[in-house]
Amino acid sequence: xxQLVESGGGSVQAGTxxxxxxxxSGSVFAWTARGWFRQAPGEERKxxxxxxxxxxxxxxxDSVKGRFTISxxxxxxxxxxxxxxxxxxxxxxxYCAAKAGPPSSDAKEYSYWGQGTQVTVSS
Numbered sequence: 590x591x592q593l594v595e596s597g598g599g600s601v602q603a604g605t606x607x608x609x610x611x612x613x614s615g616s617v618f619a620w621t622a623r624g625w626f627r628q629a630p631g632e633e634r635k636x637x638x639x640x641x642x643x644x645x646x647x648x649x650x651d652s653v654k655g656r657f658t659i660s661x662x663x664x665x666x667x668x669x670x671x672x673x674x675x676x677x678x679x680x681x682x683x684y685c686a687a688k689a690g691p692p693s694s695d696a697k698e699y700s701y702w703g704q705g706t707q708v709t710v711s712s
Contacts (some may be wrong), residue, residue: 595610595684595704601708601711608669622641624637638670682706686702
């Protein structure tokens with residue numbers, strides 16, 4: 590069984606930065622693809638970023654490209670999401686997820702999910 594635990598959320602001002610972490614425990618392998626998704630109130634869960642397990646190839650939603658950076662430390666089974674130049678529209682609950690095989694922007698393809706961490710950006 591895989592457990593994912595997010596941390597690092599909080600309330601910040603627009604234009605500032607925040608770094609989220611997602612620590613994995615259980616039967617997690619370094620090659621497992623990992624992703625970040627977010628869900629604002631009344632909206633569906635949306636893809637933010639993903640990273641492959643092997644080469645560390647990264648993928649981003651257009652809305653965060655150039656502002657967010659996903660990275661991973663396989664030795665710690667931890668994935669990070671560095672968020673910069675935050676905007677009020679980035680406000681959401683952020684979830685990390687893990688899956689076997691290549692990364693995907695489709696939430697339905699991920700088998701394991703964390704409990705989420707709230708990010709609130711005020712103007």
